[in-house]
Amino acid sequence: MGKTNYAKGMYIQPVVGPAVTYVADFTKVQIRCRNDNGSSPTTPYLCVTAGSTISTFWHRRNALPDDIMIVYSHIGPCMFYLGKVTPNPDDIKWFKIYELGYNKDTKKWCSEVARDNHGRMDIVIPKDIENGRYLLRTELLTLQNAQKPMGAQFYPNCVQIHITGANNKFLDPPPEYVSFPGVYQPNDTGILYNLRKDGGMTYQIPGPPVYPPVKNPS
Incomplete structure (x- = not known):
């Protein structure tokens, strides 16, 4: 079955300020969706x-093949969350459905993997959840200045999706739910981090x- 392409930004919540x-x-x-309310x-x-x-x-800058997605000095992990709309x-x-940090075998961060793939990341929507309207929160975290308190740089976006065909149940144990803001703290491992060291x-x-x-998919 073929894939469907959609217009740039069509289902993404507008962000405050430059992209x-x-x-x-x-x-x-x-931190929720890079805007003031998250809806x-x-x-x-x-x-x-x-x-x-x-x-x-x-x-x-744009969706052209030569767009580098993010400058080469900005490296770090990426995370994807789902949150049912309220x-x-x-x-x-919110619960996390995907993450990718540093791969010791390839010596690449998720930001580098995504950049090599022209910004594309493939994510599986869980089957064992409830049907309904969700926000798919994509997040890139760059660590080049993370050795300083509050130096980590977050790039979140929220895609508005309506999930159908789910099993209307969660596996046991269910997801660990978090809040945005709230889940990240300044001294958390992975946020206050010396990349150079x-x-x-x-x-x-x-x-x-x-x-x-x-x-x-890997």
């Missing part, structure tokens, strides 16, 4: 079947463990 701007203070609400009634929802693969694309975005309970060898990705129903 290349990061969130410096992850204790503020902007966008004017943004349509993409219909997604549970268990299917969705491809997201990160770009720096009337008040502050009440959304360690080079990724002992790096631990921040946030909760990945919810385990499906295996994502």
Whole structure:
């Protein structure tokens, strides 16, 4: 079955400021979706079947093949979360469905993997969840200045999706839910981190463990 391509930014919540701007203070609400509230009634929802693969694309300037996605000095992990939409975005309970940090075999960070793939990341939507409207939160964390308190740079975005065909249940144990803001703290391992000293060898990705129903493509 073929893949469907959608217009750039069609289902992504608008961000505050330039598209290349990061969130410096992850204790503020902007860490949720890089905007002021985490909801966008004017943004349509993409219909997604549970268990299917969705491809997201990160770009720096444009969607052309020669776009480098992010400058080469900016390296770090990426994380993907799901949160079921609630009337008040502050009440959304998020759970992590994918993460990729530093691969000791290839000696590459997720940011480098994504850049090599022209910004594309393929993510499997879990089957063992509930149907309904969700925010798919994509997040790139760069560590070039993370040796300083509050020096880590976060690039979150939220895609509005409507999941169908799910099993309407969670596996046992269920996901570990977190809040944005709230889950990240300034002294967390993986946020306050000396990249130049360690080079990724002992790096631990921040946030909760990945919810385990499906295996994502490597």
